[in-house]
Amino acid sequence: MGKGKGNPTGWIARVSRGQILFEMDGVSLSNARQAATLAA
Template structure:
């Protein structure tokens, strides 16, 4: 069996349920760290909410 399997074309990361993975590009390391720190200290009660109106099949 050979060691190499060719050139990698992408990356894969396993992210557990309830976690968010951020990728930051085009910013300095210090700005990225500051943004991550600010995001980590946001109140945890902020959630993304879905539509509040319930649709029936005939309403669509």
């Protein structure tokens, strides 16, 4: 019990107060990086 052999069902990320998390779907990695750089 507790060996972590199950399939993952989702992703979790700890985000501290004052931080912003972005999720981009349907774009290439290079376009996502460029968009994040332009937005910063």
